[in-house]
Amino acid sequence: xxxxxxxxxxxxxxxxxxxxxxxxxxxxxxxxxxxxxxxxxxxxxxxxxxxxxxxxxxxxxxxxxxxxxxxxxxxxxxxxxxxxxxxxxxxxxxxxxxxxxxxxxxxxxxxxxxxxxxxxxxxxxxxxxxxxxxxxxxxxxxxxxxxxxxxxxxxxxxxxxxxxxxxxxxxxxxxxxxxxxxxxxxxxxxxxxxxxxxxxxxxxxxxxxxxxxxxxxxxxxxxxxxxxxxxxxxxxxxxxxxxxxxxxxxxxxxxxxxxxxxxx
Amino acid sequence: xxxxxxxxxxxxxxxxxxxxxxxxxxxxxxxxxxxxxxxxxxxxxxxxxxxxxxxxxxxxxxxxxxxxxxxxxxxxxxxxxxxxxxxxxxxxxxxxxxxxxxxxxxxxxxxxxxxxxxxxxxxxxxxxxxxxxxxxxxxxxxxxxxxxxxxxxxxxxxxxxxxxxxxxxxxxxxxxxxxxxxxxxxxxxxxxxxxxxxxxxxxxxxxxxxxxxxxxxxxxxxxxxxxxxxxxxxxxxxxxxxxxxxxxxxxxxxxxxxxxxxxx
Numbered sequence: 001x002x003x004x005x006x007x008x009x010x011x012x013x014x015x016x017x018x019x020x021x022x023x024x025x026x027x028x029x030x031x032x033x034x035x036x037x038x039x040x041x042x043x044x045x046x047x048x049x050x051x052x053x054x055x056x057x058x059x060x061x062x063x064x065x066x067x068x069x070x071x072x073x074x075x076x077x078x079x080x081x082x083x084x085x086x087x088x089x090x091x092x093x094x095x096x097x098x099x100x101x102x103x104x105x106x107x108x109x110x111x112x113x114x115x116x117x118x119x120x121x122x123x124x125x126x127x128x129x130x131x132x133x134x135x136x137x138x139x140x141x142x143x144x145x146x147x148x149x150x151x152x153x154x155x156x157x158x159x160x161x162x163x164x165x166x167x168x169x170x171x172x173x174x175x176x177x178x179x180x181x182x183x184x185x186x187x188x189x190x191x192x193x194x195x196x197x198x199x200x201x202x203x204x205x206x207x208x209x210x211x212x213x214x215x216x217x218x219x220x221x222x223x224x225x226x227x228x229x230x231x232x233x234x235x236x237x238x239x240x241x242x243x244x245x246x247x248x249x250x251x252x253x254x255x256x257x258x259x260x261x262x263x264x
Numbered sequence: 265x266x267x268x269x270x271x272x273x274x275x276x277x278x279x280x281x282x283x284x285x286x287x288x289x290x291x292x293x294x295x296x297x298x299x300x301x302x303x304x305x306x307x308x309x310x311x312x313x314x315x316x317x318x319x320x321x322x323x324x325x326x327x328x329x330x331x332x333x334x335x336x337x338x339x340x341x342x343x344x345x346x347x348x349x350x351x352x353x354x355x356x357x358x359x360x361x362x363x364x365x366x367x368x369x370x371x372x373x374x375x376x377x378x379x380x381x382x383x384x385x386x387x388x389x390x391x392x393x394x395x396x397x398x399x400x401x402x403x404x405x406x407x408x409x410x411x412x413x414x415x416x417x418x419x420x421x422x423x424x425x426x427x428x429x430x431x432x433x434x435x436x437x438x439x440x441x442x443x444x445x446x447x448x449x450x451x452x453x454x455x456x457x458x459x460x461x462x463x464x465x466x467x468x469x470x471x472x473x474x475x476x477x478x479x480x481x482x483x484x485x486x487x488x489x490x491x492x493x494x495x496x497x498x499x500x501x502x503x504x505x506x507x508x509x510x511x512x513x514x515x516x517x518x519x520x521x522x523x524x525x526x527x528x
Binding site for chain 2: 053055092122159204206215244252
């Protein structure tokens with residue numbers, strides 16, 4: 001592959017399903033031609049790691065080339081979390097500061113409270129912390145394994161990457177994109193949404209190992225607690241691609257005045 | 265120890281430094297007498313795991329009693345993350361829904377962007393997701409190892425637990441408390457604050473293993489990007505205990521209208 005011109009945008013791609021997952025392959029192919037691509041992703045699946053970082057152990061990076069329609073893309077498999085991948089990529093592996101980080105395409109939705117548990121979103125969050133425009137893309141289908149599954153989400157990932165590259169995002173804002181698991185032609189449009197209120201109702205299964213010692217296996221049930229309008233869940237359920245702007249400040253600003261009145 | 269009366273509050277204690285860390289011992293002793301206490305904490309240190317949960321492996325819980333001034337407290341060491349501990353405790357280990365979850369006392373500050381990486385905060389966040397009042401307590405000293413270090417933070421943890429038990433918190437709001445590493449009598453008061461904007465500037469050290477293969481070790485530098493007033497960092501730096509209300513919605517509400525105008 002020829003060296004891209006220096007004025008091409010540099011797009012860093014990551015995920016949490018691991019560098020061998022079909023979603024990141026589909027994403028890399030979908031972004032082919034949009035700029036200089038580079039993939040830095042976990043060597044192994046890192047789902048539900050949240051914003052974990054590896055501070056007690058070293059991490060390693062192994063070169064691994066990805067194939068796209070126009071040729072090959074430089075990739076690195078990292079023995080760490082998605083947030084580790086972005087940190088290591090930006091400080092050690094990329095030739096210059098990326099213009100955009102795209103994380104995904106995740107196998108399964110990252111709507112509502114799942115945002116907090118999501119390694120896919122955390123890669124984009126880490127990029128936003130580091131001052132880089134970023135977006136996370138998830139396909140709302142847990143068992144998406146073949147390229148056809150990712151056709152619509154890949155097309156929307158490309159379109160939205162183009163928009164972010166041309167419009168730019170405010171500092172500290174990232175886009176969380178969820179694509180319904182339907183054919184491209186059946187998607188009704190794009191909806192700008194907010195994160196729905198929800199939780200997982202846990203029901204750990206207690207089992208016995210061969211030595212009769214108990215262990216617990218998480219087996220939760222997702223519960224949408226949000227009857228309001230304009231949520232990410234509602235958009236996806238109605239056949240829209242959901243785009244939720246996220247930000248990094250967790251402060252409950254509305255509670256500051258009330259708490260100041262407490263007798264501390 | 266006598267069975268506590270049923271009208272006593274049930275307080276669930278967790279952390280991310282692990283059940284054997286001095287901070288959780290100090291916290292449990294500090295809360296002694298405030299209600300029925302129960303400790304469910306990671307069997308091993310889980311710092312910087314963020315809001316990771318264990319979905320691919322089972323978790324185990326091992327009974328481990330903690331000693332407090334009035335006697336003993338039931339404890340369980342869990343082979344998982346802080347968020348796992350809260351989920352497992354609430355669904356499997358506690359006799360009834362806890363009235364309060366207190367996570368800590370963390371060794372090191374959880375101010376500013378550290379909130380996102382913090383396992384200590386994630387235990388409290390998970391409680392808030394599950395509808396339980398919760399607070400995270402951190403001592404702003406990385407090398408806090410003996411009981412004396414935790415005297416002031418233990419006293420404030422108890423005082424603030426009393427306040428939360430009597431006042432209650434709105435649904436989905438938790439308190440993130442950071443205590444400066446100074447003597448109790450030198451603390452100037454309590455400040456209700458917001459999360460400061462900040463980031464870690466990463467500088468991975470590249471090293472060679474004995475087989476001359478490279479590996480990377482994270483060695484970041486904390487950078488406060490927030491010159492504004494009323495931040496958690498500013499409060500601690502000025503000798504105040506910082507109390508920041510946090511909430512679970514990451515939506516950048518201020519960006520919704522602007523994004524709707526994009527040509528999607």
